[in-house]
Amino acid sequence: MSDKNKGLNRAREIYLDSSRRARELRAAGKKVIGYPCAYVPLEMLTALDLVPYRTCADMKEPVTEADRALPHSFCPVMRNCLDCALKGRNDFLDGMVAIHSCDPQEKTARIWESYTHYPYFHFIDMPITVRPEALEYFKGQLDDFRKTLEAFTGRKLSADKLETAIRSHNRQRALVRELFELTKPSPPRISGTEIMQVVKALTGLPVAEGNDLLIETIDEVKKRTGRPESKPARLLIWSSTLDDTDVMQVFEARANVVMNESCGGIRAYKGEIKLTADPLEGLADYYLNEITCARTFRQAALGETKKDYARDLQSRFGYLKGIIRDWKVSGVVLLLVRYCDPFAFEMPSLKDYLNTIGVPNTYIEYDYTAGALAPMRTRVEAFIETISQR
Amino acid sequence: MHFAGVDIGSTMTKVVLTDKAGNLLSFIKGPTGAEHRQLANEVMRQALEEAGLHIGDISYIVATGYGRLNVPFADCQITELSCHARGVSSLFPRARTAIDIGGQDAKCMKIDNGRLANFVMNDKCAAGTGRFLEVTASALGIRLEDMGDISLKAARKIPISNLCTIFAQQEVVALLSRGEKLENILAGLHDALASRVAALARRLGLEPDLVLTGGVAKNIGMVKAMKESLACEIFVPEEPLLTGALGAAILARETYMRAAAAGEALPTKSRRLEKATFFSQEHR
Numbered sequence: 161m162s163d164k165n166k167g168l169n170r171a172r173e174i175y176l177d178s179s180r181r182a183r184e185l186r187a188a189g190k191k192v193i194g195y196p197c198a199y200v201p202l203e204m205l206t207a208l209d210l211v212p213y214r215t216c217a218d219m220k221e222p223v224t225e226a227d228r229a230l231p232h233s234f235c236p237v238m239r240n241c242l243d244c245a246l247k248g249r250n251d252f253l254d255g256m257v258a259i260h261s262c263d264p265q266e267k268t269a270r271i272w273e274s275y276t277h278y279p280y281f282h283f284i285d286m287p288i289t290v291r292p293e294a295l296e297y298f299k300g301q302l303d304d305f306r307k308t309l310e311a312f313t314g315r316k317l318s319a320d321k322l323e324t325a326i327r328s329h330n331r332q333r334a335l336v337r338e339l340f341e342l343t344k345p346s347p348p349r350i351s352g353t354e355i356m357q358v359v360k361a362l363t364g365l366p367v368a369e370g371n372d373l374l375i376e377t378i379d380e381v382k383k384r385t386g387r388p389e390s391k392p393a394r395l396l397i398w399s400s401t402l403d404d405t406d407v408m409q410v411f412e413a414r415a416n417v418v419m420n421e422s423c424g425g426i427r428a429y430k431g432e433i434k435l436t437a438d439p440l441e442g443l444a445d446y447y448l449n450e451i452t453c454a455r456t457f458r459q460a461a462l463g464e465t466k467k468d469y470a471r472d473l474q475s476r477f478g479y480l481k482g483i484i485r486d487w488k489v490s491g492v493v494l495l496l497v498r499y500c501d502p503f504a505f506e507m508p509s510l511k512d513y514l515n516t517i518g519v520p521n522t523y524i525e526y527d528y529t530a531g532a533l534a535p536m537r538t539r540v541e542a543f544i545e546t547i548s549q550r
Numbered sequence: 551m552h553f554a555g556v557d558i559g560s561t562m563t564k565v566v567l568t569d570k571a572g573n574l575l576s577f578i579k580g581p582t583g584a585e586h587r588q589l590a591n592e593v594m595r596q597a598l599e600e601a602g603l604h605i606g607d608i609s610y611i612v613a614t615g616y617g618r619l620n621v622p623f624a625d626c627q628i629t630e631l632s633c634h635a636r637g638v639s640s641l642f643p644r645a646r647t648a649i650d651i652g653g654q655d656a657k658c659m660k661i662d663n664g665r666l667a668n669f670v671m672n673d674k675c676a677a678g679t680g681r682f683l684e685v686t687a688s689a690l691g692i693r694l695e696d697m698g699d700i701s702l703k704a705a706r707k708i709p710i711s712n713l714c715t716i717f718a719q720q721e722v723v724a725l726l727s728r729g730e731k732l733e734n735i736l737a738g739l740h741d742a743l744a745s746r747v748a749a750l751a752r753r754l755g756l757e758p759d760l761v762l763t764g765g766v767a768k769n770i771g772m773v774k775a776m777k778e779s780l781a782c783e784i785f786v787p788e789e790p791l792l793t794g795a796l797g798a799a800i801l802a803r804e805t806y807m808r809a810a811a812a813g814e815a816l817p818t819k820s821r822r823l824e825k826a827t828f829f830s831q832e833h834r
Contacts, residue, residue: 538671
């Protein structure tokens, strides 16, 4: 099972050259639409036969061009992402869908639009709370998105086509969760690095090809005799974006990373989209309510104003408890990309929550550059030393 | 049967040798420097010479510090956080918090049962580290080792508003040209650094006894400023640079004894004092 064009090998190749397949498809006549964040409903692109391509940052690329447009004290991932775009890495795109998932995304989108000239550009104004009014508003935003897509492609986005696309993407979500099931044993059957390569590959492939890759990979991993070495700790990493294997290697040199709770991991693949009479209803509900990213404000209960810290923590972070139990997580790393305000502001409460449920945890900040890896290694190793001596 | 701890810090390399019972036999401190980074073997050779030992006499060697991977003859690597915690608690059994301020890091460690329980470190810039003092000493044209003594003569502290090492240097030069007294500026500088490290320590939660280590602990002005910032008693070991290497030697002994008691074979490296080679040298 070491076919170069299948499973883990194929994932690794796409990881190393993430736009290769998208460029091939474009050369063959397909239209490719970029998106920078997990909140863009890819189902709507897939339904219109558009190829979604996640525009990514490159940690090894020193930021130079983006300094023309963005201040230095700004989300380094978005700075880097824009830098790559300004250096022409995404010039093959036919369009771009940006979304107000966080302020740096919104600000960068405007600059992106003015510096690049794709035939199609759309911005989705996504609300920040999960209130029913917000859901209504978001649905309206998705309807606007539908209209601009229809105008761009000259095709109608029918409920039927959208439903078929939703089923394919739901299948992808289920397959990614199945992949993460393989990290439950000790030692895990697949490493955090391998999973990261697969997940990154998915963001550069049409959904059907991604699903094939997942099926091949799961089959390959289940059949292979080799597996990652057992390490003294089983870690869950909670982060905004964790998409570089060099960062993952810092952890996996000393521990098994069994859960990647970030945009380079399971975040975009939890739960599934409900098939509703108006498919936009199910889409809006899923993207607003189901994805657990720190950008969304969740109240303990609707309309609740009295302070109840324990319930508040439960409603914001309760989803982690089951994962920690089921994956036998022995330590949680809160990995913060510098200047990421939404995640930084969650840290104190999340630490409180993890301490309440009795899981060792540590907080590590880095600036999304390769130079940050040496100090990170010391912190990671020291944390593993403290939890493995217990 | 002897044990060794090698601590390669950003500024200084330290080696501690102990006997079978864990008693200190010799220690050596030398600059890490750009070239010396490859020369852990040289510092080790000196320490062995002083103790009248041969490298073959050492049963187990632990390397620590940011250069811990550049010690080819070390049997295992343990982070400086675990090593400092262990070293401090061997010297001060009642210590519950240790603060180490070195050349490029400031770290605060909670100690439980003689071991590292939790820690925080400064972010990667030089603010809050020994480098901050080094850079400003050179800007002021004084020797690093005189800074503390001079600062004690201050009649008042000039607040230094900028903790960025580069900007603080500019601020200090501007204060000098304004005619401010050197000792008052130095007292302000120590205060600025101490309050930065104290804030870091408070994030972890302070518990007495508190021990201050690292090169900066040799600066009497800093010890005073830390006492004021943290409002508590501070203990400083006689050789504050050595706690990491000492902890490494103790952990080497403990690891070896534990394996021996369990009848397990402990893999060790070749006992040749080789110079470290870096991957990058292949490309030069």
